Each structure stands twice: as C-alpha cells, then as structure tokens.
Amino acid sequence: MLLDVQDLRKTFDNGTRALRGIDLSVQDGEFVVILGPSGSGKTTLLRSINGLVGPDAGKVRFCDRIISPSTLPDLRQKTGMVFQDFNLVNNLSSLNNVLTGLLDSSNKFMSMFYLFSREQKLRALDCLKRVGLLDKAYTRADQLSGGQKQRVGIARAIVKRPVLLLADEPVASVDPLIAYSIMSLLRDVGNEFGITVICNLHQVDLALKFSDRIVGLSGGRIVFDAPTREVDDAYIRNIYRGHDRGLFFEDSGEAEGMSQ
Numbered sequence: 001m002l003l004d005v006q007d008l009r010k011t012f013d014n015g016t017r018a019l020r021g022i023d024l025s026v027q028d029g030e031f032v033v034i035l036g037p038s039g040s041g042k043t044t045l046l047r048s049i050n051g052l053v054g055p056d057a058g059k060v061r062f063c064d065r066i067i068s069p070s071t072l073p074d075l076r077q078k079t080g081m082v083f084q085d086f087n088l089v090n091n092l093s094s095l096n097n098v099l100t101g102l103l104d105s106s107n108k109f110m111s112m113f114y115l116f117s118r119e120q121k122l123r124a125l126d127c128l129k130r131v132g133l134l135d136k137a138y139t140r141a142d143q144l145s146g147g148q149k150q151r152v153g154i155a156r157a158i159v160k161r162p163v164l165l166l167a168d169e170p171v172a173s174v175d176p177l178i179a180y181s182i183m184s185l186l187r188d189v190g191n192e193f194g195i196t197v198i199c200n201l202h203q204v205d206l207a208l209k210f211s212d213r214i215v216g217l218s219g220g221r222i223v224f225d226a227p228t229r230e231v232d233d234a235y236i237r238n239i240y241r242g243h244d245r246g247l248f249f250e251d252s253g254e255a256e257g258m259s260q
C-alpha cells in the first residue's frame with residue numbers, strides 16, 4: 001500500500017470541521033480522483049497528505065512511514081504538487097520554474113539557480129519536452145497561456161521523480177478543451193513514470209474519463225469510494241442529491257452542520 005490514511009480529522013481554529021474521519025488507502029499506480037462540492041474538504045485532505053496541514057487526529061502512512069515532523073522532509077521529496085493557480089514564479093523562465101521542483105522546500109530557492117548541474121538542467125528540459133513545451137523553455141512564465149503554465153506545473157512536479165503526485169483542481173483555471181488535454185497528460189505521465197496520482201476535481205465527466213477510482217467527499221467525510229468502471233454520472237449525482245437531503249448520515253443533526 002502506497003498511502004494509508006486512517007481516521008484523519010481536522011478542525012480549523014475558527015471551528016470549521018474540515019475533515020471528520022477520513023479512511024483512505026491508495027495502491028501504487030492508481031489514478032484516484034477526489035470529487036466533492038466546494039468546502040467538502042478536498043484541499044484539506046490533499047494538504048494533510050503532504051504535511052502542509054497538521055491533522056488533529058488520525059494517521060497518514062506513506063511509503064510505509066507515518067508522516068511526522070521527523071519523516072516529513074524525506075516523504076515530501078517523494079511527492080509532487082500541481083496547483084489550480086499553477087504557482088509559477090512569473091519572472092522566471094519555464095526551465096527555471098521546472099528546476100525549482102528539484103529544490104528542497106527549506107532552501108532559499110532564488111539564490112540557487114546557478115547551482116543546478118548540467119544533468120539536472122537536462123532532466124528539466126526532458127520534462128519540458130515530455131509536456132510538449134521544449135520550445136518554451138526560455139520563455140518567461142507570465143508569457144505562457146494557462147494551459148502552458150499548467151504543463152510547466154506538471155513538469156515541475158515530475159522532475160524529481162516523485163512516487164505520488166497530488167493535484168488540487170489542476171484544471172479549474174483553464175477552458176474545457178485544455179482541461180481535457182491536461183487531464184490526459186496527468187494520466188499519461190502517471191502511467192509512464194509509474195507515479196500514483198491523487199487529483200481533486202469538481203468535474204464529474206473528467207473524473208469518469210480519466211480516473212481508475214473515484215472517491216466522493218462531502219462535509220469532510222467520504223460518501224463513496226468505487227472503481228470508476230462501476231459508476232456513472234447518474235450514480236454520482238444521485239449520491240450528492242441524497243447527501244444534500246441528509247440521507248447518508250445516521251445523525252441528521254450532523255448532516256445539517258455539513259453545509260458551511
């Protein structure tokens with residue numbers, strides 16, 4: 001098992017219960033989409049897996065080690081992140097943005113650019129080639145289109161050869177056609193490099209098209225978890241409809257508290 005999340009809970013300081021006991025195991029090589037309405041806890045879950053959010057209770061076991069302050073730096077090196085807003089450094093070239101993916105987050109990366117080896121630069125160029133952007137290697141990030149920016153974001157996430165890619169709504173800021181091509185790219189690089197992918201999405205159609213498995217979140221809980229081939233659009237929408245009516249919780253008082 002690559003990832004095993006057990007009874008993960010997170011309440012923010014303002015009292016928002018973002019995660020209410022998440023159990024999730026992910027196998028090596030899976031492409032898992034996490035679907036759920038706004039505020040359901042998708043980002044909080046992803047950030048807990050990467051140690052960016054410290055949970056109040058529960059455990060995250062990744063690569064056979066429990067995430068803790070002492071294991072986190074090492075485990076984070078094994079994960080790549082892809083963001084909705086790309087998180088590129090605007091005044092740097094695509095190539096330098098990809099190279100930042102090789103830096104340890106504790107480094108002051110702006111001072112590091114001249115320290116990359118030839119081998120690392122070649123590897124970064126190779127990743128740009130893989131995402132179809134070799135010809136933009138020396139173009140500043142702020143001169144790229146949204147779709148191109150996300151391709152750079154993916155190249156940056158894979159340059160360190162992670163075992164797990166965490167993508168938080170990677171296509172929320174691009175048009176539907178580009179969204180499709182970005183999702184294909186994520187799936188294909190996952191397969192090619194043997195990277196497990198967990199991807200937060202809002203779009204049911206993209207989840208059905210590209211994932212191996214769909215996990216549905218609502219109100220900080222998992223409300224379904226099934227192989228994609230066993231579900232369809234109507235099934236998923238029905239579940240959310242049921243959830244909206246409080247059908248999936250024994251304690252209806254708690255279900256009311258879901259809508260924040």
Ligand SMILES: Nc1ncnc2c1ncn2[C@@H]1O[C@H](COP(=O)(O)OP(=O)(O)OP(=O)(O)O)[C@@H](O)[C@H]1O
Pocket residue numbers: 012013014016017018036037038039040041042043044045260
């Ligand atoms: N830093 C924070 N402090 C307080 N509350 C927070 C914080 N981050 C998230 N929340 C709350 O926790 C809940 C879950 O948020 P989260 O961002 O995980 O949802 P999401 O499913 O990613 O939503 P979206 O689809 O809009 O991105 C929401 O009610 C949100 O307002």
Ligand SMILES: [Mg+2]
Pocket residue numbers: 042043044168169
């Ligand atoms: Mg989110």
